[in-house]
Amino acid sequence: MRITPNDRVLVVACHTDDEIACAGTVCRFAEIGATIHYYAASIVETLDAMVAERLAEIRESIAIMGCREERALWDSIPVRLFDMKRQTILDRLIELRERWQPTIVFGPSSFCFHQDHVVIHSELLRAFRTISVYGYETPWSDNGFKPSTFVTLSQGQLSKKIAVMEAYRSQSFRHYMIADAVSALSRLRGILCGSEYAEAFECIRDVV
Numbered sequence: 001m002r003i004t005p006n007d008r009v010l011v012v013a014c015h016t017d018d019e020i021a022c023a024g025t026v027c028r029f030a031e032i033g034a035t036i037h038y039y040a041a042s043i044v045e046t047l048d049a050m051v052a053e054r055l056a057e058i059r060e061s062i063a064i065m066g067c068r069e070e071r072a073l074w075d076s077i078p079v080r081l082f083d084m085k086r087q088t089i090l091d092r093l094i095e096l097r098e099r100w101q102p103t104i105v106f107g108p109s110s111f112c113f114h115q116d117h118v119v120i121h122s123e124l125l126r127a128f129r130t131i132s133v134y135g136y137e138t139p140w141s142d143n144g145f146k147p148s149t150f151v152t153l154s155q156g157q158l159s160k161k162i163a164v165m166e167a168y169r170s171q172s173f174r175h176y177m178i179a180d181a182v183s184a185l186s187r188l189r190g191i192l193c194g195s196e197y198a199e200a201f202e203c204i205r206d207v208v
């Protein structure tokens with residue numbers, strides 16, 4: 001992976017908040033002037049009041065990652081039913097590929113067993129055949145994640161990653177939404193690559 005100002009980054013979140021997994025790296029891209037795009041396949045909730053709350057959270061999250069709202073998009077694919085919407089998802093990813101022309105894509109890894117992540121992972125492979133694709137680490141639903149790429153993070157970038165997590169106040173009840181846990185995993189990944197903090201990725205395809 002290279003991090004350059006000319007990159008056009010696309011973050012593919014299966015559900016809003018999945019971007020926490022790569023937020024530090026995305027902030028690192030943004031800080032040197034790369035263009036950040038964001039797509040979430042499901043904003044999860046269906047009640048109007050909840051949608052409004054979730055949209056506010058998404059907007060806060062993408063702002064931290066340096067993504068302007070006109071470069072973000074979200075759909076309402078029903079949670080745990082992505083498998084029934086495969087072609088819809090693939091069509092959307094292809095549309096975003098043509099519209100935003102990303103140079104690097106972050107999405108779910110092959111180690112994740114969440115049924116929706118499994119679908120998005122396989123459709124990423126179809127939609128982005130000629131583009132670098134990296135799988136992010138989601139320890140709450142990964143089965144033996146094996147990192148092959150490490151991105152070092154500064155203290156400031158780790159703080160932004162935690163701020164992205166904390167933007168999702170409606171999800172704070174989840175057992176993995178804990179700042180200490182995010183920090184500890186980043187510290188562990190840093191130890192494995194000789195840095196204070198890092199994020200780990202599965203290199204799915206690297207195009208140089």
Ligand SMILES: [Zn+2]
Binds near residue numbers: 018114
């Ligand atoms: Zn998810």
